[in-house]
Amino acid sequence: MPGNEEINQVREIIRLFLKSKKILKMYPSNNPLCVNITDACFAKFTEFFSLTEKLSLKIGQNHIFYDSEPVYSSTGKEDNLALFFFKDGLREITFRRGLSREDMYDFLKIISFDFSGDSMDDDVVTLLWEKDFQNIQYVVDEITIVDEEDYDSRAVAEIEDKSADEVSLLRAYEDTLKNGPSVKELEIASLTDKDLQDLAIEFERDTLDKTGKLVEILFEMFLLSETEDDFNDLTGFFAGVVEYVLGREEIDTATGILLKLNYLKDAKGISDEIRYCAKKILVNISTEKIINLLGNILDGGSKIKDKKIEDFIKCLDIQAIKPLILLLGELKKIHSRKLVVEMLVILGKKNMISLIEGLNDSRWFVVRNIIYVLRKIGDRKAVDYLLKTLKHGDTRVKKEVIRAFGELGGTGVLQSLSNCLDDPDFQIESAALTELGNIGFDDAKRIILKRISDGDFGSRAFEEKKxxxxxxxxxxxxxxCEFMADIVGKKTFFGRTRNYENRACAAYSLGLIGNREYLPLLNNYRNEGNRLLNEYVTEAIRQIEHEK
Structure with a gap:
């Protein structure tokens, strides 16, 4: 009697047989699923042959036995492996040690055939005979091999009328089942979650292949088109295909379509009609609907390469700017917003007016991003529009406008930055100061010196003065330098604390300037008697002396 380990391994082999019947019926031999199931069967046989030299399966109408032990049972006609073998006359199949992987695959391929649907005159026995396997033997009952249309029903009828010997054999099998240990109905070939995932991936690949072929056909038709009606039809077709593939999150396919169209709209050696139509298609694709589908991909869970998104948006027409601004306000992921902002910089250079409208958006972060885009575009024409935005109620928006002023410059910028120095929010004042320094004009210098010279400057907080x-x-x-030197040397009897702060700040400034001519002056006040002044004078001296 075989041990439990042998029995369990045989049952696992039969489970793999049933699984392979489904997979090999659906996919070509080079498909990963087919390769994997063949490898799994071969590995299981290799493991089994480490226990014994052969595996003999006796075939009944609805049962399969291994050394009188039932290892498979099914009462149905569909997917009944026992009946599949039995109706073609197979009564025993033996697999021997030395079975090769190639023979394993050929056997699995044979049992995967749908003999009722493949318009074949062959049967299992014929195909086994043709292969002439060295390590797979079988026993056939010739009486049951028929060649008629009602194959299954006639096979079952003949089984019932067999000789007494065969009836006895069947009864012996049945007696074994009755008297032997009870066998629960086995769930054979149930697909695991991983199997289902693999199948889903294969279906997805199959769809991708078909989509790719459709796109190729569309472009072939496009290049062969001659009449206006043809071009009009194809314009709609392309928009529909892009919408479809984006709906399936196939950004690679969508981007490939747009890149080809973008190339054709400027290509040499093709007709003006094709170039014009390619431009028209890109315009028709640059719609709010398409942009929203793109947004679903950006905020979805799929990993998408930034380059694919960038290439997609670069090919769009300028009419995509407004939908992209709307999308900017809806996207949840910061990285997705960043991608859209960078692409708006590219599209905005072609039409800045469409961007300007985004400054009126009710959401502060959208307005700030549009200001950033205008700043990166670098067109000074934007300054006139940004001057109005300086009155925005959100500090973050104002700071972005101030940064834009510092980079763009232009008429009215200096006065606006000067006005910002009076803002009660020091964040705004500090941002304006920084940009005045970045501009670097003499007029900007005069504005700052005048502020320092004002009588109420000394009453400011130390960090503000600094x-x-x-x-x-x-x-x-x-x-x-002379302005700073005068302040460092200035002494007063009244308001000495504020004066010491001013002198410390002036020493700090001289240290940043780094002019060695002022080292003697600083050394004179190194031990002035005020801790704050001494600290900043000492640091200024150290900084100048160590400056290369």
Missing amino acids: KYFEVISKWKDKEV
């Missing part, structure tokens, strides 16, 4: 002296140090000319 910011002014830090920015003014960007001008390293004689005027600024």
Whole structure:
């Protein structure tokens, strides 16, 4: 009697047989699923042959036995492996040690045939005979091999009328089942979650292949088109295909379509009609519906390469700017917003007016992003529109406008930045100071020096005063150095605390300027008696002396 381990392995082999029947029937031999199931069967046989030299299966109408032990049972006609063998006359199949992987695959391929649907005159026995397997033998009952249309029903009828010997054999099998240990109905060939995932992937690949062929056909038709009606029809077809593939999150396919169209609209050696139509298709694709589908992909869970998104958006027409701005307000992921912003920089260079409308959006972060886009485009024409945005109620928007002023420059910028120095929010004042320093004009320098010279400047908080002296140090000319030297040496009886702060800030500024001519002055006040002044003077000296 075989042990439990042998019995379990045989049952697993039969389960793999049934699984392979389904997979090999559906896919070509080079498909990964076919390769995997063949490898699994071969590995299981290899493991079994480490226990014994052969595996003999006796075939009944609805049962399969291994050494009188039932290893398979099914009462149905569909997917009944026992009946599949039995109706063609197979009564025993033996697999021997030395079975090759190639023979394993050929056997699995044979049992995967749908003999009722493949318009074949062959049967299992014929195909086994043709292969002439060295390590697969079988026993056939010739009485049951028929060649008629009602094959299954006649086979079952003849089984019932067989000789007494055969009836006895069947009864012996049945007696074994009755008297032997009870066998529960086995769930054979149930697909695991991984199997289902593999199948889903294969279906997906199959769909991708068909979509790719459809796109190829569309482009062939496009290049062969001659009449206006043909071009009009294809314009709609292309838009429909792009919408379809984006709905399936096939961004690679969609981007490939747009890149080809973008190439054709400027290509040489083709008709003007084709170039014009390619442009028209790109315009028709640049719609809010398409952009929203793109947004679903950006905020979805799929991993998409940034380059694919960038190439897709670069090919769009300028009419996509407004939908992209709307999308910018809807996207949840910061990285997705960043991608759209970068693409708006590219499209916005072609039509800045469409971008300007985004400054009126009710959402502060959209307005700030549009200001960023205008800043990156670098067109000074945007300044006139940004001047109005400086009155926005959100500090973050104002700071972005100020940064744009610093980079763009232009008429009215200096006065606007000067006005920002009066803002009660020091964040705005500090941002304006920084940009005045970045502009670097003499007029900007005058604005800052005048503020420092104002009578109420000394009453400001120390960090605020320090910011002014830090920015003014960007001008390293004689005027600024002398201005700082006068403040460092200035002494007063009243308001000495504020005066010490001003002197410390001036020393800090001289240290940033780095002019060695002012080292003697600083050394004179190194031990002035005020801790704050001493600290900043000492640091300024150290900075100048160590400056290369």
